[in-house]
Amino acid sequence: MHRKYLSENDPKTQLKKYKTQYLSDFLDLYKQRDDCQRKATDFARFCIKPAMEDYINRSLGIDIVEEILTSSHSAQYSSRSFFQYNIQQELLHNEDFDKFDKYIGNYEKYVKDWIYQHILQEMSENESWCKLKNKNLQIIVNKITEAIEQASKGENGVLLPDDTESITELISNMRKYLIKDVSLSTLAKLPIKPQDELFNRVFGCGQLCPFCKVPCEAGGKEHKKHHAALHRPQGLGGYSDLDSSKLVDALCTTDVHSEKTFRNTVTKSQWHPYKEYTTYYPDWHIPPDPTIEASDYWKYVLVKYNDRFAEKYKVKPADVPNAWRRITKEQALKGLREAFNIK
Ligand SMILES: [Zn+2]
Numbered sequence: 020m021h022r023k024y025l026s027e028n029d030p031k032t033q034l035k036k037y038k039t040q041y042l043s044d045f046l047d048l049y050k051q052r053d054d055c056q057r058k059a060t061d062f063a064r065f066c067i068k069p070a071m072e073d074y075i076n077r078s079l080g081i082d083i084v085e086e087i088l089t090s091s092h093s094a095q096y097s098s099r100s101f102f103q104y105n106i107q108q109e110l111l112h113n114e115d116f117d118k119f120d121k122y123i124g125n126y127e128k129y130v131k132d133w134i135y136q137h138i139l140q141e142m143s144e145n146e147s148w149c150k151l152k153n154k155n156l157q158i159i160v161n162k163i164t165e166a167i168e169q170a171s172k173g174e175n176g177v178l179l180p181d182d183t184e185s186i187t188e189l190i191s192n193m194r195k196y197l198i199k200d201v202s203l204s205t206l207a208k209l210p211i212k213p214q215d216e217l218f219n220r221v222f223g224c225g226q227l228c229p230f231c232k233v234p235c236e237a238g239g240k241e242h243k244k245h246h247a248a249l250h251r252p253q254g255l256g257g258y259s260d261l262d263s264s265k266l267v268d269a270l271c272t273t274d275v276h277s278e279k280t281f282r283n284t285v286t287k288s289q290w291h292p293y294k295e296y297t298t299y300y301p302d303w304h305i306p307p308d309p310t311i312e313a314s315d316y317w318k319y320v321l322v323k324y325n326d327r328f329a330e331k332y333k334v335k336p337a338d339v340p341n342a343w344r345r346i347t348k349e350q351a352l353k354g355l356r357e358a359f360n361i362k
């Protein structure tokens with residue numbers, strides 16, 4: 020403790036700590052310069068500029084969300100089903116297995132990255148970024164100017180003899196710097212991430228079906244049970260038959276109606292009836308209905324990437340019905356439109 024006290028109060032350490040400050044003071048003294056100007060510059064650079072930057076960065080996230088939701092592309096974000104439709108249509112169009120794999124296996128990240136790319140594009144078009152940035156910059160500049168005016172007044176409202184001109188000039192310089200500094204690359208570092216905000220607003224809970232990984236379609240965050248109108252062949256979510264080690268092509272809605280059993284890490288590898296799935300997944304509602312068929316979209320995807328999915332999950336490809344093999348890309352797209360009620 021003694022040593023700590025000594026080291027903290029050691030004149031040499033103290034001198035070292037404030038070396039830069041002392042040096043500037045000494046230089047001012049030596050050059051007989053008024054140090055007010057320098058102190059004002061330091062104040063603007065080290066206090067005002069970071070505060071302005073912080074304000075702008077915090078406001079931009081929310082502003083971008085509003086901008087996207089009201090822009091000409093807002094239709095894409097207007098409803099969850101239209102959004103899902105857009106993403107899945109693009110996947111079909113790109114014909115890239117890795118993208119399908121990412122979308123199914125890492126759904127939330129895939130969608131957030133997708134939204135982020137969309138925001139980047141939107142922000143670089145029509146000078147949207149500059150407009151939002153300048154708007155926020157103007158708000159904070161006005162606030163600071165007001166505060167300076169307030170601070171330079173005496174009790175009776177009379178202006179104090181201090182010259183606020185240099186501070187006003189410094190702030191206008193800060194503005195110029197910030198216009199350059201807050202560039203589009205700032206988008207990746209915003210404290211409120213617009214892609215997360217949009218995901219939450221448009222997608223709701225983001226939970227996936229424990230069997231086929233279809234995302235929950237219930238509105239908003241406050242719903243008692245997760246549900247989806249159409250489930251997918253479970254092989255897409257990685258389920259395989261233990262005896263044949265083939266990917267499963269059956270839908271969750273069919274299996275929860277059957278006498279079949281499943282097992283996974285959640286059941287600690289113990290067999291459990293599909294019918295009683297709520298024992299392990301009480302938050303999900305999967306209607307038992309053997310008449311529901313998978314959409315042509317997912318049938319097409321499973322046929323097209325059967326080998327790739329099998330390779331990924333280290334099992335054998337699914338035994339898909341022959342009729343599935345005849346589905347064309349156009350029919351898959353039609354199936355997608357039907358699934359989301361898009362005309
Ligand atoms: Zn499912």
Ligand SMILES: [Zn+2]
Pocket residue numbers: 223224225226235236237242244245246
């Ligand atoms: Zn849900």
